[in-house]
Structure formats: C-alpha cells, structure tokens
Amino acid sequence: MTGTVPTSSPRARAEIDLGALRGNVRALRAGLSPGAELMAVVKSDAYGHGMVPCARAALDAGARWLGTATPQEALALRAAGITAPILCWLWTPGDPWRAGVEAGLDMSVSGMWALREVTGAARAAGRTARVQLKADTGLGRNGCQPADWPELVAAARAAEAEGTVRVTGLWSHLARADEPGHPSVDAQLDVFHEMVAYAEKAGIEPEVRHIANSPATLTLPESHFDLVRTGIAVFGISPGPELGTSRELGLRPVMTLAASVALVKRVPEGHGVSYGHRYRTAADTTLGLIPLGYADGVPRHASGRGPVLVGGAVRRVAGRVAMDQFVVDLGTGPEADAVHEGAPAVLFGPGDHGEPTAADWAEAADTIAYEIVTRIGARVPRVYVNADADADRETAGGDAYVDGDTDRDAYGHGHGDLGEDGRGDAR
Template structure:
C-alpha cells in the first residue's frame, strides 16, 4: 500500500493520475443511493490500484464511516498510516492460519470470521490481554468462496456467543457477498438475499445483537435498495468504474473514473512498408509510416492479451497497439503523424478528451475494468491530485 510521486525533474516515463475530487464525488453519489445505510469504502488491493491511503482519506472526507480491506497487512497499514479519525472503523476479512490476530485487535481492526478455527486462533491470541475483539461473522449464502455454509452456521454462531459471554469478543456484524449482483434479474440474487435474511434471523434468535448487517457490494448499492440493510460496501464504483456493462456505463451511473494512465513517447521514427513490429512480427506495416514507442508494458500492468487491440490516444487520435505488448514497452502505428518524443500517450482516463477508458481496455483484453486498474504496477507512480480540495 504505497503512495508514490513522480520523479523530480524531467518528463516522467509514465504516471497514473488519481483525481481524488472525482472519488469524493463518486462516494457522495453512492451514498445518495443508500441514504439509510452506513458507507464502507473498500480500499483492498491498494485501493484497486489507486493508492489505498489517500483514497481512504478522501472517502472519509466524503462521508464514509467504514474502511474495508482484504488482508491484515492492508488493515494494519490503513490504521497506522492513513491518519483517519478514531471513530472510523476498519474491517478485514481475508484471514489465514497464523495471522496477526493480536496485532489487528490492538490496532482497533474489526475481524471477519467464517470458521471456528479462526475463532479459536483469535481467542488464543488474546490470552493474557484485556482487549476485546470486534468480530463479524460471514455467511456463505451462495458465492462459494469465504463464509460459513448454512449447515455450519449454527455451530459458528454458538461458538462466537460462548466467546462473547467469556468477555473475549463482541459480535459486531453479520454479512455476506453476492455472486451475481452485476447481472440484473439473475435468480441467485433473490435466493442469496432470502438465505441471508434467514441466517441473520437465526443468529439474532440465538442472541447476537449486531451493529451492522450487510451484503450490498457496488452493483447492489446502485440497483438493489432492498439489499442495503445497515451498511453498503462499494468497491469498484467508488473509483468511477461501472461494475458491469449490463448496469450501464460510468456516465450512466453518475460516476467519474478516477484514474488516468499515460506515458511519454520514448521514440518516434519512420519505417518502410513491410516492416515487422515487436516480437513475432504479428504486425507488419502496410506501407511507409511512423511508429511511436510507448514505454509501458506488461510489467507495468498493461495486459499482453490486448496486443493488437489496445487503444491509445496520441496527438488527439485513437491509435491501436501494433504487434505484441512487451514487458516494458509497446508500439503504436502513427500513420505518418510526427508527434515529438515526450508527447503524451493516454491509455485510459475518464474520456473527457476523447481518450479510451479502462472499460475500452477491458474489452480489448477480454477482461473486466477491475483488473485493468488494479493491475497497474508499482513502477508507475501514482500522482494524487485534488487531495486537499473541497468538492
């Protein structure tokens, strides 16, 4: 989880500009979709590639009262370095045996538990301390990943309540996650929601008194108000990307993409017709032309699967990756145009200047927008703008 800045002096090779004003506006738009629920800003995977710490601060400034993380390391970094108000809660949900349970409790992190082994490790880690852990129980209502199966739910709830009566923990939440909320009308949505209600009711009948019950991710926050309960957990939508084309574009949903990825052209040169370009010569120039070298490659997160299809804006025109994307660089055919070395090549952004979007790259690579922004590598500095401004 890093905050990086461009190198001092000269033209940077590449940069990912992160517009925190756009992020704050997205948070406000999403909060308006669920006015009766608290808002958890999910900043896992270094804020989906945008920088977890500044994004967490921006989200809280726009009204988020919870921060969501996947790994303990992410949660501990947010607690130690984000500078959030003390009353902002941090939830961590992806634990493995031997995890830093005690450190997380001491750092005031809420812990998600899906299986009795985790409860046992947690309570053992707290022996000899006076700290009381805050625990949320996760139900597997049909996603089939993390979470407790319905048949095992009574046992997990009973064990958590025993630990609560012993003064070791407090059950603060009950939650689950949708499998297909990004597919309008999918039958699993109603089935999962019904099962979640039943599992919550069972836990509450046994004596659990949760502060929050939650199941709504980005698409559910946007389109399924009956799923909002006490808290919503937007992830990708907070960064301005649509959770799925079937739900509409970012603009359709009132969201603005937060990241713009660009690079400075490293070389522009004339080549004759019939000239092979990049490994394997999968692209051969159809005639005399100019080529531009973009100093980004798959080591920087540019998907190799977008070789020959990835769009780039250079000199006000859309260009297409010519040939294979290499580890550190790729080529675009400029069609005889002569931009100067150092001129900007924009891979994706909000689209205001006619540049491609992350969704355009997702379509070119046969993937989803989540992956396009999250995979942007550490060699690309994140430049956070509008961090301290209102709006």
Template sequence: MNETAKRARAAIDLAAVRSNVRALRDRAPGAELMAVVKSDGYGHGAVRCGRAAREAGARWLGTALPEEAFALREAGDSGRLMCWLWTPGGPWGRAIEQDIDVSASGMWALREVVEAARRCGRRARVHLKADTGLGRNGCPPADWAELTAAARAAEAEGALTVAGVWSHFACADEPGHPSIAAQLTEFHRALAVAEAAGLRPEVRHIANTPALLTLPEAHFDLVRSGIGLYGVSPSPEVGVPEDFGLRPVMTLEASLASVKRVPGGHGVSYGHHYTTPGETTLALVPLGYADGIPRHASGTGPVLVAGKRRTVAGRIAMDQFVVDLGGDEAAVGETAVLFGPGDRGEPSAEDWARAAGTIGYEIVTRIGKRVPRVYVDSEVPAQAGGRGEGDAALTGGVA
C-alpha cells in the same frame, strides 16, 4: 514531477473519489458506506483514497488482508476499519489492539479470535460471515447455528462483540440472475438464526458495488463499495459509470519515447504480428506488461496519441509497445493516454478490459509500482497566478 513520472504516470483524482463517495451514498441513503481500499486501493493508493473517502462521508474502510489494515492505521487512520481474509495463525491480537474489526467464517477462526482477545485483555469486534451461495469464504448453512451459538457464548464471556453479520453476492453484476434472490433469502435465514442465538449485530451487510447500485433491498445497514469508489462500472450489464454519477479516478499516460518514419512492409515488435501496410510513422509508448499493461491486448489495446484513438500495433512487450500513426505526426515526449475519464476522447479502463478479455477491476488493479501515482485534486482552489478554475491542483505530488 520526478524523473520516473516523466516516463509514465497514473494521475489519481481525489476529487473524483469524493464525488463518487457522495454519489454512492445517495444511492443508499439508509445505510452506512464502507469504502473498500484493498490491493492498495485497487491500484489507486489506499491511504490517499481512503482519506478522501472519509472526507466525503465513508464511515468505514475495508481491506482484505490484515497487513493492509495495519498500513492504514500506521498512516493515521483511526475510524472504523474491517479486514476479512484470515488464515490460521494470523495477527489477530495486533488487529484487536489496533481497533480493527475482523471476520470469522468458521469455528477455527472464532477460537483464534477468542484466544487472542483473552491474551490482549480486550474485546474483539467480529463480523460473522455466512456463505449464502458464493462458495468462497463464509460459514456454510449446516454449520451456521454452531458458529453463531459459540459467538454468543464468547460475547457473554466478554471476549468479543459480534459487530456484524455479512455475506457476499456471486452474480450481483448480472442483474436478474436467479442466484441473487436465492442469496438474499439465505441471508435473511442466516440473520434469523443469528438473532435466535441472541446476537444483535451493529451492522448487517451483503451489498457490494453492483448490489449497491441496483438492489436497494440488499442495502441493510452497511454497503461495501470497491470498484465504484474508483469510478469504474462493475460490469457493462449494470451500466456505465455516468449512469450512476461516477467518474473514473485514474488516468494512465506516458511520454512517447520514440517517433520515426518507416517504410511499408516493416515488421513491428516481437514475432512481427504487425507489418506496416505502407510508409508510416511509428510511436513508441514506454509502458509494457511489467507495468501491468495486459499482453492479451496486443493488437487491440486502444490509446490516444496525437489527438486520435489508435490501436496497439503488434505485441505488447515487457516495457513498451508501438502505435502506428498512419499519416499523422507526433513529437517525442508528447503524451499518450491509455485510459481515463474520457475528457480528451481517451479510452476507458473498460475499453482496455474488452480488448484484453477481462474486467475493468483487473485493468486498474494490475498497474504496477513502476508507474508512480500522481495525486491531483480539482477541488483544491487554484493559487494566484497558478492553475485556472477546473484544472487539477497537485496535492502531495508523486507516490
């Protein structure tokens, strides 16, 4: 463990990634699985998590930005890979040359793809995105016939192959929301228009993690799992990870930087929003909002210290926060666990999300680069005289 990791670390369990992929594939046995590794694998590490997902049977990887896809290629990934968030003048040609599937939501994007393909002398693989009701990216219904007809003409020319037709749900994390059925109806309509234009896409896909878990009628040929890959539930309404055989991948912990006795009436952290009710022990956790710990969780964020769940005392600062241990003791250097799978009674990322008034996605994704990722793998056999069965073996150390 390097010096930085002695302060704080995010342990990433690659065995949990593989287990989650297997559990997700079991939920959608008739579809291929795309493991979404955008935003550096939701803060977990795109390369290492993507590799583990491939090992467990994820045929596709997905990113938002082309630069994220290029990084995977540079790291040696050679499988099916899609990126979908493009702006005018983007690196279409580089993506085509690196065998990366791209997305087009309008005529401007289709024109740029075709021009890039002509320059490269290679067919682009394009997924046409329909806006079925999310209102973000995606071609609106009024323009869909034009886009699909133009894509078919470009396909006939040899500039591209329409590899997919796709969309994205707005409210799949709210089971029973009326928009879900409405979007499925609109997606079927979009598919019919594409078929009438002569398109025969390899994959049709609309299901994100919550739809994968709860809407088998939305699985089609490919399902895209982001947050589920990392063992975090898309929403409390959908269920908890254990309901679907998922295990949280990230454990965030730090070494206590200070432990001291203080008298009652002692102010704690900026603004003295917390004052000790009596003589007590304060422990200092060297993580703060510069590391991605949400300041909105000041006074409410949960943390496991000295075998018990505690609550952040006072404001979370840029680099540190305080926990009041009451009558308990702890030692400098002892581990504080902010969140993890719960094996030691520690909080979950969802617990922090509730404390901060946000979602679990944001909690894991916002953990910053000052916190090294330490990759562990409980499926790696222990070495003789080394770790015992069931313990996590290091696989590549700190990143």
C-alpha cells in the same frame, strides 16, 4: 506505493483524481436506503489507486467504514493514523490476530478455526475483539455454510459471554449482482435473511448487517441493510457493462494512465513490429514507442487491440506488448507529423478528451475493468490531483502531488492540461 520521482519528463504516470473519488462517494451515498452507511473498500492498494490517500478522501466524503482484504492492509491504515472502523476479511492461520485485536479492527470469522484464533488473541491482548460473522449464502468462497452456522453462532455467543469477543456484524457477499434480475441474487438475499434472523434469535446484536457490493449498491436498494461495501464504484468504474457505463451510473473514473512518447520514427512498408512480427506495416508509416509494458500492468492479452490516444487520435497497439514498451502505428499526415518525443499518450481515463477508458482496455484484453486498474504496477508513480476536499471541482486539473507527498509537483495537472484533442503539456 511508489516513492517520489524526479519531476522532469516523467516516463509515465497514473493520475489519481481525489476530487472525482469524493464525488463518487457522495453520489453513492445519495442513493442509499435510509439508515444505510457506506464502506469504501480499499483493498489491493485501493484497486491500484493508492490506499491511504484514497481512504482519506473517501472518509472526507462521508464514508463511514473502510474495508480491506488482508490484515496487513488494515494495519497499514491504522499505522497511517486512520481511526475509522475497518473490516478485514481474508485471514489465515497464523496471521497477526493479536495485532488486529489491539488495533481495534473488525475481523471477519467464517469458521470455528478462526473464532479460536481470535479468542486466543483477545485473551493474550487482554481486550475484547471485534468480530463479524460471515455467512456463505451461495457464493461458495469464504463464509460459513448454513449447515455450520448454528455451531459458529453458539460458539460466538459463548465467547461474548466470556468477554473475549463482541460480534459487531453479520455479513455475506453476492455472486451475480452484476447480472440484473439473476435469480441467484434473490435466493442469496433470502438465505441471508434466514441466517441473520437465526443469529439474532440466538442473542447476537450486530451493529451492522451487510451484503451489498458495488453492483447491488447501485441496483438493489433492498440489499442495503445497515451498510454497503463499495469497491470499484468508489473509483468511478462500472461494475459491469450490463449495469451501464460509468457516466450512465453517475460515476467518474478516478485514474488516468498516461506516458510520454519515447521515440518517433519512419519505417518502410512491410516492416515488422515487436516480437514475433505479428504486425507488419501496410505502407510507409510513422511508429511511436510508448514506454509502458506488461511489467507496468499493461495487459499482454491486449496486444494488437489496446487503444491509446496519441496525436489527437485513438490508435491501437501495433504488435505485441513487451515487458517495458509497446508500439503504435501513427500513420502519415498532419496528425502523425505533430507527434514528437515527449508527446502525451493516454491509455485510459474518464473519456473527457476522447481518450479510451479502463472499460475499453478490459474489452481489448477480454477481462474486467477491475483488473485493468488494479494491475498497474508500482513503478508507475501515482500523481494525486484535487487533494483538497474544500476545493472540489467537477474536473481534474488541480494541484498535484506524488504518492502522498504534499509538496507541489512540477509535472502535475497531466490529464487536466490536455487539450480537446488530447494534446498538451507533456511534462
């Protein structure tokens, strides 16, 4: 998380619409199978959106659980005063297992070594650890293989009898749920049913069974079980183009990335632009300098292709993205003449004003939209809008604060102030 920054003429900002996030959580919950609850996954600083504000907003909207990858993330949520159930799944030997036990985290166990670590931590803490056994049903990453499942289940039951652990969940993860109809999905569900049945026959009585990620939550009601784990969908981004756009899925992107134009200048025909001169101007033209680069998370792979809304039109990155900046060719004519230093340049947002989306940048960089939002760096301040859960609105533009600072911010309302052509107050 970044600290509060001066409120005059910000270089760049990532506007985070907490009202949109709450709306996404409500929409996802509305589509769940009866009895299923929703976990909001807030790993990796909530996919770059800011973990603590987003976690609180998701819980306000009815999320029952939170999910993180690392124990440090989960413990930071507890330190922020969040008491909701938290599942943390990416543990390594020597991690803060005892702190996890004492914080009441649900700790994922995929093998005997992890069960030994958590039982030792529980004895040291003098309290029962909450653990969830993860099954590898076909993804081939974390999780216990079916052949090793009987040993892990038996050891977990013995630990329960000893009082060192309580098995609160049985879970797995899908490999290709973003490919509707792929046969691996049904195959994994079959294996999960078998492994859950085995554990329950052995005496495990889990509070929750879960396998559904964002794409499965949206398309496979038979995968919902007791709980779904929604990550990217909470932040309004489609899990994949084959499932549809965010709008088609009833989701609203939460992040808008914008900057203030740092320089506008005329250059002659044939002028090279940025490193390597991979771009040369085709005629006398106007260039605009955008003060964001790959150090901020703008993908260098999008050089020459990344779209930006500036001066009422979508332009492409001209030449290579540098560490701190890139250039757009504004052309000539009234639209170019209207662009001035301090004018807004919107890299991506919900698309309401014709601005590109994170999906557009993903296509330009030959990656996925998950990466586009998650990679936005710490020197880009997060500006939170629509923080008040009692005043949800359909569009952005509410009161803003920076990085959890509840003082009103003088340059908030960034995306909400844009006009129909994307222009507006560049504060």
